[in-house]
Amino acid sequence: MDSSLTQKATEPIVALACKDRAGNFHIVRCDQPLTLNEIERRSNMIQMKEMCFPYKWYDSIILCTEENLQELKHAL
Secondary structure, eight states: OOOOOSSOTTSOEEEEEEEETTSOEEEEEEEEEEOGGGEEEOSSEEEETTEEEEGGGEEEEEEEOHHHHHHHHHHO
16 A cells, blocks of 8 residues: 555645554544645644644554545555
């Protein structure tokens, strides 16, 4: 599964998928699709508009386009 947005940076981001330390996935859908420049990476968190996701809470954080979100849901 391609979770990198380097090749698809122009596609809107529709969700954030986070895998916690127990191996569970949590998917947070965006109210409105975002572009990559609307997501800010800070030293210890990712900020998506008014929502912040600390790195230490999760083993992995995936920025999802509609395509890779469907792939992730299918894989789960």
